[in-house]
Amino acid sequence: MSYWLYYWPSIPGRGEFVRLALEEAGAEYVDVGRDQGAGAVADMISRGGHFAPPILADAHESASHVAHILAWVSRPLELAPHDDRDFRRMHQIQLTVTDFVAEIHDTHHPLGPGLYYDEQKEAAARRSASFIDARLPKFLDYFEGVLSRNPDSDEWSVGRRCTTLDLSLFLVMRGLYYAFPNALAEIDTPALDELTRRVAKRRRIAAYLDSERCIDFNEDGIFRRYPELDRPNP
Template sequence: MTYEFWYWNGIPGRGEFVRLALEAGGIPYRECAREPGVQASDLVADMTADRDSPPFAPPYLVAGDMTISQTANILLFLGERHGLAPADLAGRLWINQIQLTIADMVAEAHDVHHPIASGLYYDEQKAEALRRAGDFRGQRMPKFLGYFERVLARRGDWIGGGDRWTYADLSLYHLVDGLLYAFPRRMATLARDYPGVMALHARVGGLPELRAYLASGRRLPWGDGIFRHYRELDAG
């Protein structure tokens, strides 16, 4: 089966967590919103089409008669169906737990630059963003990264505890990559405290399964998405 994958064109966003799993797993898919002639309005039309289980927002995956939305939910599905997560129920729930924790940090990273409303421009909430950034850098980044460090210290090279990556490892890679882009000075200071997390970032970045994708134009650069770099929001 070739899946139909829908996400906004032009930004990595939450869709990149799904793309990494599809690419690393060698899973056939169509990036529908990036196909020639497809506009953002086409995505909206497809998303709002009459379905028994309509998605709230991208990303979503069409798998035959099923439409699966929400990043962690899509990955839970792909993990079980394509061996990107442990085979046992406890293992799959554990990997989903990590994915949901990653999603929590992703949401907080976004809210650094949009702490009041996503419908307002950054410049309209800059004072609040400066205050939010200080708390995120000083309190939230160490809290989340410290948790992932403890997990890896107990589990080994991979979050699942086995000898192969899971989709949660790919997602942690993308999270760390986004933090390195958005908060380079803060991450330069924090990196020494979380060697396990940084080693996982390097391991995933060097996976043979991802080499071609990461070097291709299909891997979108960071920009005006979840992770944004504003110099005034970053500090060591």
């Protein structure tokens, strides 16, 4: 099965959640934005009736929204739990990841995506402070609980094997350590840290992280390093 991934070429962004799943599964895919540029992504948004990327297509259909795409492909890619109830729980938690990612984005764009960061720095500082005080620990504590209370595995979040949700939590933790290293240093996340190490060592993920296909976080994406939004250096 071949896939076509449509996402903005210059950032990992939300496209990375889908890319990681394709990479871990060893799936054949074309990264259309990287191969053909942003124009091809914009064209697919309107042609496919989508609102925003990432968009994933196969020969028959296309889908947008990270959580919806992962619900679609996680079973064919063998990155889903076998049990239906576990599958639904995985999707539910993935939707919480969606909420978390939106809040992470809003730390640097609290007034909306129509203004540059430089035009909303004051609001971003206030938003980030309350994010770090309340929302960051609340989300991380929730995901810690998901990992440490899985009755079927000490390693994975739902069911017995690595799923698209584990790959998403891996990406979120890497992004947070990039954007908010000082804030993260104040929060205990042993299960998430262990998961991040475990995923990074998986054969295909390690090869991907080492490849040119994997681009670094940068200040156009979701996870941005603005030291003034983080806790001060210890």
